[in-house]
Amino acid sequence: MPDNSLTIALSKGRIFEETLPLLAAAGISPAEDPEKSRKLVIATNDPDIRLVIVRASDVPTYVRYGAADFGIAGRDVLIEHGGEGLYQPLDLQIAKCRMMVAVPQGFDYAAASQPGSRLRIATKYPRIAAEHFAGKGVHVDIIKLYGSMELAPLVGLSDAIVDLVSTGNTLKANRLEAVEHICDISSRLVVNKAALKLKHRRLQAVIDAFSAAAN
């Protein structure tokens, strides 16, 4: 008997909301809203398909070890994770934003980021930040944070931050300004490699539906 069950790892918030239309295109509708429910395992209209709600940065881990057959993760999370052991067939073009360097308004970033200079950078994305500044020949002390990066330069913890920017409102509210664009970010489908072989027909149908709906 082929195993027809599918477990999908998703994070709450923007990725979940923007994934709903893709799930609908694949004929999948969640039985509950994870924003309202405290359940971490959510059933769907298909008895063989369930969702697991995990932190965005944990999606690659659940998929890599096969606890979820596939999931949706931001490019930011995938670069930091490394993406080992994951098949990434599709950029879904959802949860789009930009990875930026930001500094307090009025800070002379051009002068402070000359090759050979040294900067303190607070970020949730140490790998992306280190690669970016290595490419510019700027020495950096990376201070790893888990949230509210915008606070760090305001209280003297760092000179600058590397963070995701969408509308720019959070930066503006904290008197920060974006000074450098590192890369564009969107979310991707990540698939467990063994599941792709063992549940190929079922998974390929979902990948095809997502692909058609994402274009």
Ligand code: AMP
């Ligand atoms: P905004 O004020 O619209 O520029 O949003 C910035 C805040 O939202 C920052 O705290 C970011 O870390 C977060 N953010 C923006 N876009 C995303 C995204 N696509 N995924 C996760 N966090 C995001």
